[in-house]
Amino acid sequence: MEGIIVRRVIPSDNSCLFNAVGYVMDHDSKKAPxxxxxxxxxxSSDPVKYSEAFLGKTNEEYCAWILDSEKWGGAIELSILADYYGREIAAYDIQTTRCDLYGQDRNFSERAMLLYDGLHYDALAMSPAEGAPEEFDQTIFAVSNDRTIGPVESLAQNFVKEQHRLRKFTDTANFTLRCGVCQIGVKGQKEAVEHAQATGHANFQEYN
Structure with a gap:
């Protein structure tokens, strides 16, 4: 199979995880709602599995929370979406170059790939050539008997390593952010979360 791995940038609107999944699964990057x-x-249909201990909040609170378009998704949401689509989701972390695989214990026969930069999810796709239109993207890959996606897997890993080398990630422990509401500077995700909880402000911009 000829082609290159490309990063399809998903808008930063707090729903990037959902829209990136929509893109790789359905070629639709507006599926967050x-x-x-x-x-x-x-x-909500399985309060035993999705208990307060698992979710970090009550089942009811979590359901209200995830429906809020301002809230971000993560590992719990990716594992549910892998099941929903019946496909593995590989999430590559640029900073660590690690790949977290969701749905891998279900023997799904296909896989889609996302890219995570510490704050934001984008879609990974196979394009026939640099600059080719998005409608030519391949985003679903067959999983072989050895549980890999063949040559595409090493292409993806090399792409992620190159993004890491170019420092295309946000070091969430040490990055500096400015609150877009009150202009105060904070360092790292921990301080940003604390500031957001104390003030209700959720609009941060990275600055150096």
Whole structure:
């Protein structure tokens, strides 16, 4: 199979995880409201599995929280969406170059890939050539008997390593942010979260 791995940038609107999944699964990067509903329905239908201990909040609180378009998704949401689509989701972390695989214990026969930069999810796709239109993207890959996606897997790993070398990630422990509301500077994700909880401000911009 000829082609190159490309990063399809998803808008930064707090729903990037859902829209990146929508892009790789359905070539639709505006699926966040629908996928948030899917997750809330899944969680509310199984309060035993999705307990307060698992979710970090009560089942009811979590369902209300995930439907809020300002809230970000993460590992719990990716594992539910892998099940929903019946495909593995590989999430590559640029900073660590690690790949977290969701749905791998279900023997799904296909996989899609996302890229995570510490704060934001984008979609990974196979394009026939640099600059080719998005409609030519391949985003679903067959999983072979050895549980890899063949040559595409090493292409993806090399792409992630190159993004790491170019420092295309946010070091969330040490980055500096400015609050867009009150202009105060904070360092690292921990301080940003504390500031957001104390003030209700959620609009941060990175600055150096």
């Amino acid at each position: 629908e996928l948030r509903q899917v997750i809330a329905a899944t969680v």
